[in-house]
Amino acid sequence: MQDQRQYLRFNIEGVVAITVKDAPERSVSCSLVDISFKGIGCVFNVATQEQLKENLAVRLELTTPFREGAICGEGVIRYVTPMQRRGQAMFRIGIEFGDINAAAIQEILARIQQQIRVQSRTTRIVQ
Secondary structure, three states: OOOOOOOOOEEEEEEEEEEEEOOEEEEEEEEEEEEEEOOOEEEEHHHHHHHHHOEEEEEEEEEEEOOOOOOOEEEEEEEEEEEEEEEEEEEEEEEEEOOHHHHHHHHHHHHHHHHHHHHHHHHHHHH
């Protein structure tokens, strides 16, 4: 399968609270693993997998150390894939952003890129 990404994806730590739009009782907390301008990747426990399926419209609340306060918005689950993480069965999901604060996402991406530049300079100086 050909990679269809249009934007760079960056590793990131954080938490995402996900609620199914048409079923607010169906909500889970996921670990944020990557972000791009178009969406996020998260991992979550197998026990909650039946709550999240492809093409579900969701509300999300994204929290990361790169920004004060949560970013709230909406998106659509584009994939749900089984995986192993630290020896545990998990699922990875990809959420494409819909209605979300694009400026806040750009702010996070800019801070990640700045951190990468600083680390790159530090690595060159140390070598």
